[in-house]
Amino acid sequence: MTPAPFFFGMTTGLSLIVAIGAQNAFVLRQGIRKEHVFTTALVCALSDAVLICAGVSGMGVLVERLPWLLVIARLGGFLFLATYAAFAFRRSFKPESLKISDSTRSVTTLSIIGTTLALTWLNPHVYIDTVLLLGSVAVAQGDGAPWFAFGAITASFIWFFVLAYAARLLAPLFAKPKAWQILDFIIGILMLLFATFLIWPLFTN
Numbered sequence: 001m002t003p004a005p006f007f008f009g010m011t012t013g014l015s016l017i018v019a020i021g022a023q024n025a026f027v028l029r030q031g032i033r034k035e036h037v038f039t040t041a042l043v044c045a046l047s048d049a050v051l052i053c054a055g056v057s058g059m060g061v062l063v064e065r066l067p068w069l070l071v072i073a074r075l076g077g078f079l080f081l082a083t084y085a086a087f088a089f090r091r092s093f094k095p096e097s098l099k100i101s102d103s104t105r106s107v108t109t110l111s112i113i114g115t116t117l118a119l120t121w122l123n124p125h126v127y128i129d130t131v132l133l134l135g136s137v138a139v140a141q142g143d144g145a146p147w148f149a150f151g152a153i154t155a156s157f158i159w160f161f162v163l164a165y166a167a168r169l170l171a172p173l174f175a176k177p178k179a180w181q182i183l184d185f186i187i188g189i190l191m192l193l194f195a196t197f198l199i200w201p202l203f204t205n
Helices: 004-017 022-033 037-057 059-065 068-092 109-121 124-139 142-170 177-199
Strands: none
Touching (some): 004 037, 004 124, 004 142, 022 037, 022 177, 037 109, 037 142, 068 177
């Protein structure tokens, strides 16, 4: 019988990643575009797996003792998200570049991997939620920590692949450039909000 910590890890992991965020918004967009869908989902899931394993192995303690690491992550995340927001707004005003099957503007696999890694690793919340929180809960499971980590990793793989491939069901709606304009404008607003949330604690603490 599968140990209870596995299911606990799955539910805890899903509770942290099933939320509107820069990473999920990007995965959704790639899914709708049907562009590098598998690569995007895989990079997100593998990144989560590495971070979860790092938290379980004790890296969470290191991040907790060296708070300046989170400061650097906040600054880097703010700059990246603000830049991504600017590109999203620019796309929203250029409907001709938002067609789903626009092969002349198709981005490379390396570009997608780079953007996905940046959205994941430049987000300080991932270190708080995935490394510190999941890491501490996993360690609290004692001998069940490996099963807890495996459950959380499984949840990440399920979520990102379901989100990426289910998004294509919306493709008919986004066949019109106007729909892409609206989506990119919303993504731009969200990215600006996320960037603000990242940098705000540096001025309030």
